[in-house]
Amino acid sequence: MSHPNGPSPAATRPRRLRLSVLLLAGAATLALSGCSPVVPMDPAVDASSPDCAAVVVRLPDAIAKDTEAEQPKRETNAQGTGAWGSPASVFLSCGVPAPGPTTDRCVTVNGVDWVIDESDAPNYYFTTYGRTPAVRVLVNNDVVSGTTAITELSGAVSVIPAEGACTTTPAD
Structure with missing residues (x-):
């Protein structure tokens, strides 16, 4: 009942x-x-490029993995982007305009050429050279080494075919 x-x-x-x-x-x-809230980012001009999609699916789960400075991957709100760290200290944007000739330092890391802008230290900008679309990486060098970040990101970025390379002029 x-x-x-x-x-x-x-x-x-x-x-x-x-x-x-x-x-x-x-x-x-x-x-x-x-x-880990979503990292707000703006998409680059050519972020919808199939090459950028190929880069993004190959991004590592962490930067500086297995070290004291390990930066885990974070979710972003924009196409063609990646971010690592909490708070985020490494930011990747695919689809930025390719840089033209420059006097800025250019280095080759794992087959990928990167132009380095250190004018906003400790925040360093690394932009691929000779690849279209280009990829720009912002690294807070106080948190994680810029060299470590671009070394670990070069594998993903290398899927964009190289059309040019860094050159150096011998000193007189």
Whole structure:
């Protein structure tokens, strides 16, 4: 016989338990997802390029993996981008305009040429040279080595075919 004011207390226990479990699971999900909010970024002009899609799917899960300075990959809100660290200290944008001839330092790392802009130290900008679309990486060098970051990103970036290379002029 049912209770005149609704289900019996014994009948509501399983329902309360399920509700409690669902609420607890929801709270845990919110708490864990709150640890790493999405990194806001603006997409580059050519971020929708198929070459950029090929780069993004090859990005590493961490920069400086297995070191004290390890920077885990973060979710971003823009196409053709990547970010690492909490707070983010390495930012990648694919689809930026390719740099023209420059007197800035240019280095080759794992077969990828990078132009280095150190004018905003300790934030260093590394832009691929001789690849279209170009990839720009911003690294906070106080947190992780720029050399480490571009070394670990060069594998993903190398899927964009090289059309040119750094050159050096011998000193007179």
